[in-house]
Amino acid sequence: MRKLVAICFTLLSLLSAETAHAGHTEAEGVAPQKALNLLLEGNRHFAKKGEVRNLSRHASVNYRKSLATAQHPFAVIIACSDSRLSPEILFDKGLGELFVVRVAGNIVGAHELGSVEYAVEHLGARLVMVLGHERCGAVTAAYEARLSGSKVEGNIGSLITSIDPAVTAVMAEGSKASKAELVERCMHKNVEIVAGQLSNKSPIIAEALQKGEIRVVTAYYDLDEGIVTVIK
Numbered sequence: 001m002r003k004l005v006a007i008c009f010t011l012l013s014l015l016s017a018e019t020a021h022a023g024h025t026e027a028e029g030v031a032p033q034k035a036l037n038l039l040l041e042g043n044r045h046f047a048k049k050g051e052v053r054n055l056s057r058h059a060s061v062n063y064r065k066s067l068a069t070a071q072h073p074f075a076v077i078i079a080c081s082d083s084r085l086s087p088e089i090l091f092d093k094g095l096g097e098l099f100v101v102r103v104a105g106n107i108v109g110a111h112e113l114g115s116v117e118y119a120v121e122h123l124g125a126r127l128v129m130v131l132g133h134e135r136c137g138a139v140t141a142a143y144e145a146r147l148s149g150s151k152v153e154g155n156i157g158s159l160i161t162s163i164d165p166a167v168t169a170v171m172a173e174g175s176k177a178s179k180a181e182l183v184e185r186c187m188h189k190n191v192e193i194v195a196g197q198l199s200n201k202s203p204i205i206a207e208a209l210q211k212g213e214i215r216v217v218t219a220y221y222d223l224d225e226g227i228v229t230v231i232k
Ligand SMILES: [Zn+2]
Pocket: 080, 081, 082, 104, 105, 106, 133, 135, 136, 137, 138, 139
């Protein structure tokens, strides 16, 4: 009897591991539009219900073990380090589903580009999202540094330098809008510039885009509503 129970337990473990792995395998090479739909559907659930279904579902012991030797995330998210912006939570996703590149101001330098290339070329991710957000501290700091004309010391200065082209572009428009509005425009311009840099600075990403293997989208996260909106 004890032996039968042990066999049943083993079979059940294998079955549940296989079920988890099946979900995992399904995520391999997910088409860009389907990947975007998965993200937005998850975000709408998070925003409306305030809960993260897949974070617990895709963090079970069996699921975690199914990912131990391989990963096939279906999307790359380039997001700000802001503590209110955790992509897995915003998109209602769990382990192994998103390849997240995070840095203040969601900018891309060589390390970030290399990370995206790795996810696209070796992990099979076919959607890349550059995710900016409302009231971004890094973008605000870049805007304020330009207004004051002061040099930002330390390595934060490097972040500001990377965001500055967006500020330059918005200032060149000569708008008399409020500071909050201008910072929002800088945020939009920043994600647009970053999305362009993906292909301008990475031949690997440019080739994948040209072949239609991947899609790059820009998006905006509304802190008040919890909603992610695709910009382009
Ligand atoms: Zn931010």
